[in-house]
Amino acid sequence: xxxxxxxxxxxxxxxxxxxxxxxxxxxxxxxxxxxxxxxxxxxxxxxxxxxxxxxxxxxxxxxxxxxxxxxxxxxxxxxxxxxxxxxxxxxxxxxxxxxxxxxxxxxxxxxxxxxxxxxxxxxxxxxxxxxxxxxxxxxxxxxxxxxxxxx
Numbered sequence: 129x130x131x132x133x134x135x136x137x138x139x140x141x142x143x144x145x146x147x148x149x150x151x152x153x154x155x156x157x158x159x160x161x162x163x164x165x166x167x168x169x170x171x172x173x174x175x176x177x178x179x180x181x182x183x184x185x186x187x188x189x190x191x192x193x194x195x196x197x198x199x200x201x202x203x204x205x206x207x208x209x210x211x212x213x214x215x216x217x218x219x220x221x222x223x224x225x226x227x228x229x230x231x232x233x234x235x236x237x238x239x240x241x242x243x244x245x246x247x248x249x250x251x252x253x254x255x256x257x258x259x260x261x262x263x264x265x266x267x268x269x270x271x272x273x274x275x276x277x278x279x
Contacts, residue, residue: 146199151206153196156188162222167229174270178218181246181257185212188219193253208250230275237271240264 129137160166165175184190190209196202216232224232239245241264251258259267 143199147197149199150197151202153190153192156219158188160219160222162220164218164221167222168274171270174267177259177263177267181259183218184254184257185209185246185250186216186218188213188217233271233275237268237275240271241268 164170164178170178185208192205196205216236221229221232236245240259243264246254246257246259
């Protein structure tokens with residue numbers, strides 16, 4: 129067996145082997161009292177945008193695509209979700225202090241308004257998560273109003 133075939137075989141064995149090491153999945157059907165939608169009266173149009181564009185990375189319930197179990201991509205997704213939840217977790221929003229809630233509302237409004245969220249690396253693969261300009265304005269206005277009402 130030539131060197132090239134040994135390298136290809138070795139890479140194939142490694143790729144197959146890593147499929148057996150799956151990260152924990154971020155899935156929970158539970159909607160606790162701390163969930164964003166329990167803390168605020170979220171209109172249906174806002175909820176629809178949040179579910180479609182935000183909750184996969186910023187809640188305790190990710191809807192995984194078919195490729196969500198293929199390594200090394202699943203590790204990348206798990207890390208991405210972990211970091212997203214560290215920054216903002218809609219499932220635990222009610223547990224934040226009032227000051228942190230206001231700060232997060234302000235941050236959400238700013239990042240959505242500036243087009244920083246959702247991340248382009250996410251919307252490239254999840255095209256339906258991209259936020260239209262109209263939805264961007266709607267979200268920004270709603271989050272700014274929520275921040276003002278929380279003072």
